[in-house]
Amino acid sequence: MADSQETYGKYTIKRFASAGAGDPGHGQARDWVHAVGFGFHDEKRSDELIDKILAMYQADNRELTGVYVNEEPPPHALHPGFPVATFGTMANKLNIGYGQELPTHQITAVTVRGTHRRQGILRALMTTDLAAAKGSGFAMAALTASEASIYGRFGFGVATFERSIKVDTGRRFRINHEAAGRVEIADPKVLLSLAPEVFQQLHSRTPGSIVRQESYRHHISGAMNRDGSEDKAIRCALHYGSDGTVDGYVAYKFLGWDSKPYTVEIVDLVAATDSGYLELWQFLGSIDLVDQGSWADAPVADPLGWALDDARCVTASDERDMLWLRVLDVPAALSARRYGTDGRLVLGVRDSLGLAEGTWEMMSDGGAVTVREARGEDANLSMDVADLGSVYLGAVNPVTLASAGRIREHTPGASLAAQHLFAVERPAHCLTHF
Numbered sequence: 001m002a003d004s005q006e007t008y009g010k011y012t013i014k015r016f017a018s019a020g021a022g023d024p025g026h027g028q029a030r031d032w033v034h035a036v037g038f039g040f041h042d043e044k045r046s047d048e049l050i051d052k053i054l055a056m057y058q059a060d061n062r063e064l065t066g067v068y069v070n071e072e073p074p075p076h077a078l079h080p081g082f083p084v085a086t087f088g089t090m091a092n093k094l095n096i097g098y099g100q101e102l103p104t105h106q107i108t109a110v111t112v113r114g115t116h117r118r119q120g121i122l123r124a125l126m127t128t129d130l131a132a133a134k135g136s137g138f139a140m141a142a143l144t145a146s147e148a149s150i151y152g153r154f155g156f157g158v159a160t161f162e163r164s165i166k167v168d169t170g171r172r173f174r175i176n177h178e179a180a181g182r183v184e185i186a187d188p189k190v191l192l193s194l195a196p197e198v199f200q201q202l203h204s205r206t207p208g209s210i211v212r213q214e215s216y217r218h219h220i221s222g223a224m225n226r227d228g229s230e231d232k233a234i235r236c237a238l239h240y241g242s243d244g245t246v247d248g249y250v251a252y253k254f255l256g257w258d259s260k261p262y263t264v265e266i267v268d269l270v271a272a273t274d275s276g277y278l279e280l281w282q283f284l285g286s287i288d289l290v291d292q293g294s295w296a297d298a299p300v301a302d303p304l305g306w307a308l309d310d311a312r313c314v315t316a317s318d319e320r321d322m323l324w325l326r327v328l329d330v331p332a333a334l335s336a337r338r339y340g341t342d343g344r345l346v347l348g349v350r351d352s353l354g355l356a357e358g359t360w361e362m363m364s365d366g367g368a369v370t371v372r373e374a375r376g377e378d379a380n381l382s383m384d385v386a387d388l389g390s391v392y393l394g395a396v397n398p399v400t401l402a403s404a405g406r407i408r409e410h411t412p413g414a415s416l417a418a419q420h421l422f423a424v425e426r427p428a429h430c431l432t433h434f
């Protein structure tokens with residue numbers, strides 16, 4: 001990636017790669033990370049921690065965009081090398097169902113300093129970036145949102161959900177499952193090398209999953225807390241399949257003797273098999289002196305409740321949007337997918353940014369998929385590109401979006417046909433926050 005810069009009104013927008021200590025551009029990259037922390041109300045980080053973050057960004061191959069004021073700031077204000085806005089990108093593979101993966105342009109670390117907000121900086125960054133991503137061959141962009149009201153206008157739609165659960169692991173907790181493998185405690189540091197391998201196994205079978213960025217293995221292994229220190233509270237259990245290979249793990253923390261009921265909080269739970277998932281929960285339910293497990297990243301379609309004698313051991317709350325998708329190239333995105341059934345649909349797609357606008361015919365026939373522009377033909381369904389992102393992984397029902405007045409059905413039954421087509425083989429779930 002070559003560094004670039006352009007002028008936007010009274011600002012200069014610069015794009016550059018992460019840079020380590022001693023590399024050219026290190027000061028610029030360090031100020032960028034400070035600015036992101038400022039935007040998300042983090043405590044000021046030490047230079048040592050910033051350098052660790054930059055090293056992880058290098059491993060992710062991130063592109064950093066900073067927006068800088070051209071005029072000299074007033075006395076005592078932050079120096080002009082400190083960006084007033086940040087925008088980060090990287091690329092990873094998204095599982096789009098039936099074993100298919102789509103290289104996806106991920107957008108992260110979006111901040112605009114309060115004193116420069118609502119002057120169109122985000123709009124300028126986003127529109128330029130999405131067009132460039134399409135130009136580089138990406139059919140899909142993705143993000144996770146701090147607020148649900150920001151990104152629909154740029155064509156992003158909610159494609160997966162998550163929820164928080166509390167699980168009563170006391171006397172009522174009994175999972176109807178005969179263990180096929182085994183669970184053993186390990187030093188959490190083994191996750192530094194094991195976690196990406198095990199995650200890859202889960203990723204391969206989970207629609208909606210995005211390959212994780214470098215920071216994950218450091219955080220979940222306890223090697224590096226958000227403040228850079230070692231997290232000594234983390235524990236780890238590994239799941240071994242019947243052939244002895246590690247195919248799951250749980251990283252967890254005991255919340256202390258002041259937490260009532262006594263609780264272990266799941267930091268990360270990754271299981272590449274159905275039985276491994278239930279056996280890791282059997283393990284969590286067997287921890288002595290603990291009455292409850294909590295997990296903030298639980299799937300909405302969770303087999304746990306169905307495997308329990310008493311499904312009311314699980315209390316779910318805060319169901320929320322997780323992965324937002326933005327289709328950049330309709331024929332490329334639709335033809336990359338495999339569909340739940342054979343069929344033909346003509347979709348009219350509106351896109352205020354013009355990237356995906358058009359009428360498109362998609363046809364799935366015995367596993368072969370064809371997509372073509374159908375200019376001038378009548379659409380069976382018309383929708384905004386954000387709604388196409390929502391239905392793409394089968395987690396949002398087009399019938400529901402039609403009821404909400406978002407999708408218009410021109411052929412009776414077309415939204416139900418779309419639901420059957422877009423269905424995937426397992427409920428979509430994304431365990432990667434970025």
Ligand SMILES: CC(=O)SCCNC(=O)CCNC(=O)[C@H](O)C(C)(C)COP(=O)(O)OP(=O)(O)OC[C@H]1O[C@@H](n2cnc3c(N)ncnc32)[C@H](O)[C@@H]1OP(=O)(O)O
Nearest residue numbers: 108109110111112117118119120121122123143145146149
């Ligand atoms: C992917 C991620 O990183 S998610 C994290 C997003 N970042 C944050 O939440 C950090 C705190 N907030 C901020 O830094 C800023 O307020 C941002 C990034 C949300 C917005 O930046 P701004 O430069 O002020 O946005 P900009 O002026 O370009 O506005 C773009 C559009 O979004 C709208 N908008 C901006 N922020 C919000 C919001 N919080 N809620 C609803 N609409 C919003 C504007 O009204 C505008 O609409 P329009 O262009 O259709 O008229």
